[in-house]
Amino acid sequence: MVRDVEMRIDIFNKVIELAEKKRKLIDKGQSYSNEDMELNNYLDRLTFEDIKVLQTVMYLGRDKDYDSKMSSAEIYREQRGFFDNEGWQRKEIEAGQMSEKTPLDRYIINGLDILNIDRTYKYAKGIEAYKSNLGIFEKSYVLLIVTPRDKFPESTDNKLVNEFLKGIFPNKDKYIGIYEESRDEILQDVYFRMRVFPLIQDKYNYANMRVIYRANKQEIESYFAVKEFYDQVSKCVSESRALYKGLDKATSFLDKYPLNDFDVKIVRSERYDDGCVFLDEMSFENSDGYHFEYFFCSN
Structure with missing residues (x-):
């Protein structure tokens, strides 16, 4: 189990939803300024720890650089440990590094799949x-x-x-x-x-x-x-x-x-x-x- 991710599955789903709306407009060559603002405003409301967890999963889904013999918890800990050791910049900078990526929704979905996280997990149900x-x-x-x-x-x-x-x-x-x-x-x-x-x-x-x-x-x-x-x-x-x-x-x-x-x-x-x-x-x-x-x- 990857508790840090599972307990935020509602946040992950919301970011995926907002990023997907923005990406589809970009793919069609249409204006996406409102969607970009909506995504950035949402990320701004999150805690720094939320941003760190999101970014860890995002880069895992983008790079797909992990040991498949490891458990989901071990994969996450190794990925998160790498970023912790590298050091984090200010929250707004880290959030901006996510929102600027057009395939953000796909990266996150890939990362969740690697960690075997069910996006309908009951944390979101209340x-x-x-x-x-x-x-x-x-x-x-x-x-x-x-x-x-x-x-x-x-x-x-x-x-x-x-x-x-x-x-x-x-x-x-x-x-x-x-x-x-x-x-x-x-x-x-x-x-x-x-x-x-x-x-x-x-x-x-x-x-x-x-x-x-x-x-x-x-x-x-x-x-x-x-x-x-x-x-x-x-x-x-x-x-x-x-x-x-x-x-x-x-x-x-x-x-x-x-x-x-x-x-x-x-x-x-x-x-x-x-x-x-x-x-x-x-x-x-x-x-x-x-x-x-x-x-x-x-x-």
């Missing part, structure tokens, strides 16, 4: 697309559960259940109050097993066959994107920036919990009487390859 990936259409608790491979708990296997609870509650001796917050009424792991565990356990169908659902990479990315959005929205962080940060966290999560070695499940609950409302009162201390976390999607 928060609603990620929520849709998770089936979130109203206020919901969204739970993320991780266990070592083939250790996911089910109600008929007390050993698996106990190992899971020990993994997320190493220190079980904490009480929570469910009727009066100030009172120690019930152990948190006992309440979790009674009211939350039924939501996350593997289910059985009418033929008594175990129904196994595991989260895929896209769903995990969506989970962290949406979670980060709701964590950051109150801090005046832009939607796109929050989503980018969430996707970075998804990458770190998958590095720590590769899907070949761990079972990952995402569960959504829209009910308010299932015990999720008391998750904030609990203390989770993930260990031994077990992990539990959650967030509340407020709308």
Whole structure:
């Protein structure tokens, strides 16, 4: 994956669109001053880092000088490292070096193809697309559960259940109050097993066959994107920036919990009487390859 490029795919698509309009007029021998101004104005609004990423891909697509045995991430890092070592001039100069190139759109498309970047990548779709990936259409608790491979708990296997609870509650001796917050009424792991565990356990169908659902990479990315959005929205962080940060966290999560070695499940609950409302009162201390976390999607 080439995160620096993927997180800016909407910018790449816009530059391609503007550059293509300009190039087609040039090819026809027609005036392109308005289109040239539109492209330059757009580039002027971008950050210097945006310009550097765009230019790296542009020159990759123009020169096509790369080692095909390398991964996309390695190709990008080598190309970007070359320009970083050479040194950058002022932002407006670097932007001008792009806008003056008539085949700019083709260079960028070639560069994206070399990096195997999908121009319809979901970064450009926004928060609603990620929520849709998770089936979130109203206020919901969204739970993320991780266990070592083939250790996911089910109600008929007390050993698996106990190992899971020990993994997320190493220190079980904490009480929570469910009727009066100030009172120690019930152990948190006992309440979790009674009211939350039924939501996350593997289910059985009418033929008594175990129904196994595991989260895929896209769903995990969506989970962290949406979670980060709701964590950051109150801090005046832009939607796109929050989503980018969430996707970075998804990458770190998958590095720590590769899907070949761990079972990952995402569960959504829209009910308010299932015990999720008391998750904030609990203390989770993930260990031994077990992990539990959650967030509340407020709308």
